[in-house]
Amino acid sequence: MATFEDNLGGRLALLSRDKLNSDQKKLYDQLQDTMVPWAKKSGFQADTFDDRLIGPFNAMLRSPAISKALMGVTAAEGKETSLSEKVRQVVILTVGAAWQAAYELYAHVAVGKKAGFDEATLQALVAGQKPTGLNQEERVAYDFTHRLVTTHQIEAELYEQAIVTFGEKGVVDMIYLAGQYMTVSGLLNTFAVPAPPAQ
Structure with missing residues (x-):
C-alpha cells in the first residue's frame, strides 16, 4: 500500500x-x-x-x-565562495522563484531563516519579488540573479554594480551558484518533485 x-x-x-x-x-x-x-x-x-x-x-x-x-x-x-550566506540564499531563492521549484523553495526558506532573514523577506523572495529590507549586497545579488534567470542578459549598469559590489570573483561565484540551483530546479520540475506537507 x-x-x-x-x-x-x-x-x-x-x-x-x-x-x-x-x-x-x-x-x-x-x-x-x-x-x-x-x-x-x-x-x-x-x-x-x-x-x-x-x-x-x-x-x-x-x-x-x-x-x-x-x-x-x-x-x-x-x-570557496566569496559570497555571504545571506547573499547566497538571495541567489538561491531568486532562482527557485523564477523556476517555481516547490521543494527548492521549501528547503531554502528554512535555510534562509537560519541565515537570519525574516518571514516577510523570505515570502517576497518566494513570490519572485524584491524584498524591501535587503542590504546593498543583497539588493545587487537579487537584481543580478533575477535578470540572469529571467532575461538571461546583464546590462552594463547592473554589471558595473555587481563588479563594484562583489568583484570579478564574486560575480563568477554568483553565476556558478545560480547555475547550480538552475540544475537542481530542473531536476525538481522535470520530475514534479513536491515539497513535503507541513508537519
Whole structure:
C-alpha cells in the first residue's frame, strides 16, 4: 500500500538503498552522510522515515557518476565562495522563484531563516519579488540573479554594480551558484518533485 511519502518522489519512485547498484550506493551513502544531516540542521526534510532520499537527491541517484561530480561542485562552492550566506540564499531563492521549484523553495526558506532573514523577506523572495529590507549586497545579488534567470542578459549598469559590489570573483561565484540551483530546479520540475506537507 502506497503512503503519502511514496508521492514525495513526484514522477520517480523513491529508491531504497537495498535496491541500488554499487555506484548508486556510494552516492546514497555520501548524501546520507552530508546532505541529510545538513537538511535536518537547517530545518527541512531530505529523506523519509525509512531513509529513502527525497528532493533532488532521489533523482540524482539515477546518474551517480555525474551527480557525484555535481556534489563536488556543491562542496567547493560552499567552501570557496566569496559570497555571504545571506547573499547566497538571495541567489538561491531568486532562482527557485523564477523556476517555481516547490521543494527548492521549501528547503531554502528554512535555510534562509537560519541565515537570519525574516518571514516577510523570505515570502517576497518566494513570490519572485524584491524584498524591501535587503542590504546593498543583497539588493545587487537579487537584481543580478533575477535578470540572469529571467532575461538571461546583464546590462552594463547592473554589471558595473555587481563588479563594484562583489568583484570579478564574486560575480563568477554568483553565476556558478545560480547555475547550480538552475540544475537542481530542473531536476525538481522535470520530475514534479513536491515539497513535503507541513508537519
